[in-house]
Structure formats: structure tokens, C-alpha cells
Amino acid sequence: MRFKFDRKKSEKLRKDPRRRIGFDEVQEIWNHYHYVDCRSDDPEQFRAIGWVYTVAFILLYMKSGKTRVVNIIIL
DSSP: OOOBOOHHHHHHHHHOTTTOOOHHHHGGGGGSOEEEEEEEETTEEEEEEEEETTEEEEEEEEEESEEEEEEEEEO
């Protein structure tokens, strides 16, 4: 799945010592087994839980025309 994201926020997340990964890299989650559910209804947000490299992540995203990533959380 391709998605749009804020490049500045992606760089900020990559530099954050708690996350160390940007939205570019986290797209890898779609290439492996992952679980998706609806996180909230208003606005409609989804949560994908899966692996990127050797780390488990939660990827929060919205579908509105094009899919847009909201945040990345490391488990």
C-alpha cells in the first residue's frame, strides 16, 4: 500500500531516539504479515500492527482519497 506523509514529521520521527524510523521505512509493514483494525470512527483512523526489520510497530493511518500516515509507535 502506498501512502502520503509529511516529510518533515518523518525526519523528526527518524531523529527521535525512541523511534529511529521514518515513514519511508515503515512502509515495509505492508510486505509482511500484519493486523489491521479500526482505531476510531471520527475521523476514521486505522491501526496496522506488524513488523519492520526486527521491531514490532503500530502504524496509525487515515484513508481519505489517498492513504495518509498519522503516527508510528514502537511496541
